[in-house]
Amino acid sequence: MDYPRGLAGVVVDQTKISSTAGAHLTYAGYPIEELSEASFEEVVFLLWNTRLPNEQELYDFRADLVSKMVLPAETIRLLLYIAKEPQHPMSILRTTTSLLGTTNDVEHDEPPKILAKMLTAIAAILRIRDNEPLIAVDPNLNVVENFLYMIKGKRPDRKLTKMFSSVMILQADHEFNASTFTARVVASTFADYYSCLTAAVSALKGPLHGGANERVFEMIEEIEKEQIDPKDFVELQLKKKRKIMGFGHRIYKNGDPRAFILEEIAAELAPETGNKQYLKIQQALAKYMLERFGLHPNVDYYTALIYHCLGLDKSVFTMIFATCRTAGWLAHIMEQRRENCLIRPNSEYVGPTNQHYLRKESEEDYK
Numbered sequence: 040m041d042y043p044r045g046l047a048g049v050v051v052d053q054t055k056i057s058s059t060a061g062a063h064l065t066y067a068g069y070p071i072e073e074l075s076e077a078s079f080e081e082v083v084f085l086l087w088n089t090r091l092p093n094e095q096e097l098y099d100f101r102a103d104l105v106s107k108m109v110l111p112a113e114t115i116r117l118l119l120y121i122a123k124e125p126q127h128p129m130s131i132l133r134t135t136t137s138l139l140g141t142t143n144d145v146e147h148d149e150p151p152k153i154l155a156k157m158l159t160a161i162a163a164i165l166r167i168r169d170n171e172p173l174i175a176v177d178p179n180l181n182v183v184e185n186f187l188y189m190i191k192g193k194r195p196d197r198k199l200t201k202m203f204s205s206v207m208i209l210q211a212d213h214e215f216n217a218s219t220f221t222a223r224v225v226a227s228t229f230a231d232y233y234s235c236l237t238a239a240v241s242a243l244k245g246p247l248h249g250g251a252n253e254r255v256f257e258m259i260e261e262i263e264k265e266q267i268d269p270k271d272f273v274e275l276q277l278k279k280k281r282k283i284m285g286f287g288h289r290i291y292k293n294g295d296p297r298a299f300i301l302e303e304i305a306a307e308l309a310p311e312t313g314n315k316q317y318l319k320i321q322q323a324l325a326k327y328m329l330e331r332f333g334l335h336p337n338v339d340y341y342t343a344l345i346y347h348c349l350g351l352d353k354s355v356f357t358m359i360f361a362t363c364r365t366a367g368w369l370a371h372i373m374e375q376r377r378e379n380c381l382i383r384p385n386s387e388y389v390g391p392t393n394q395h396y397l398r399k400e401s402e403e404d405y406k
């Protein structure tokens with residue numbers, strides 16, 4: 040029988056959180072192009088409540104999130120040990136997410152505390168890997184300012200905060216993408232939040248999903264270092280039957296709306312941070328991919344350069360994506376729990392049939 044492989048084109052459930060209908064990305068009905076100008080906390084509130092907060096609600100929500108950006112001492116003790124390991128940061132984040140769900144007080148953790156702890160844990164992983172002391176949350180800063188402060192050790196300026204908020208908002212949710220769907224599958228069994236998030240982090244790690252951003256930067260670094268013409272690079276990769284990372288999308292065949300905004304941010308940041316050469320390569324590569332294959336950049340393409348311009352190592356790019364996406368994952372876990380129906384599809388069995396197990400017992404088996 041002919042099934043839609045990878046569930047391509049299959050609508051598996053309803054959601055009020057976000058939509059990609061008509062290749063326009065909206066969160067609870069608001070276009071992403073407008074929301075990218077909002078504050079991160081406003082957008083998290085929107086994803087979780089499907090309405091924007093009023094002024095007082097926003098003030099309270101922000102203060103509540105910031106006050107919760109603290110890790111239990113036992114988590115820090117273990118993090119100091121595991122984050123130093125040479126494993127990939129996403130493997131460390133996967134273990135850390137699970138770890139956050141195993142301390143004594145977590146039974147009653149709700150999304151605000153969970154989001155706050157995830158952001159703080161990610162900042163802590165970065166600091167520990169850089170052999171830097173951990174930074175305590177500053178109650179006078181908002182969530183994004185605090186996140187940047189906790190990774191960089193210095194309070195960010197307004198421009199940087201605004202730009203990073205937009206990047207976080209653009210990546211905060213994307214209806215039933217692979218990691219969110221994974222989170223929803225786990226949520227549909229009524230497993231706890233941390234179990235759902237651990238599964239989501241695992242799905243995001245893969246290079247066909249969030250893991251693409253690290254590979255994008257690897258690719259442009261190689262092109263720059265070897266001074267290869269981007270066209271030759273593409274042809275060589277395709278000859279080797281490799282995909283070009285950061286291009287193509289299951290939903291968007293005529294361009295990812297987020298990539299257009301992210302390109303503008305990258306174009307502003309790259310010259311200011313001495314990374315113009317990478318931008319030039321990315322734009323030339325994108326032009327060729329479109330002309331030659333009709334393929335457009337996706338969300339992972341320009342975020343790679345933006346993260347590099349912020350001074351982050353490529354190995355942590357996917358973890359930064361997880362920082363942005365946790366808000367969306369939590370929104371979907373909550374929605375799944377509210378409207379739950381166990382996710383359990385069917386499969387068509389195509390293996391051998393009419394096999395029979397005939398085995399003689401021997402004394403050896405019981406030794």
Ligand SMILES: CC(=O)SCCNC(=O)CCNC(=O)[C@H](O)C(C)(C)COP(=O)(O)OP(=O)(O)OC[C@H]1O[C@@H](n2cnc3c(N)ncnc32)[C@H](O)[C@@H]1OP(=O)(O)O
Nearest residue numbers: 246247248249251282283284285286287288289337338339
């Ligand atoms: C946050 C995110 O997850 S965004 C996606 C991040 N992932 C990447 O950037 C990895 C590279 N891209 C890809 O692998 C794919 O485009 C995906 C996984 C994103 C989408 O996959 P699908 O919807 O299954 O599309 P599929 O892989 O079948 O692509 C359709 C055709 O375009 C080609 N194609 C798609 N993307 C690429 C690419 N990046 N490089 C080269 N060819 C590509 C495929 O080879 C296929 O060609 P064919 O019909 O001749 O076999």
Ligand SMILES: O=C([O-])CC(=O)C(=O)O
Nearest residue numbers: 212213215216217289338
């Ligand atoms: O929706 C998808 O398949 C992947 C994606 O762009 C995202 O998760 O942001």
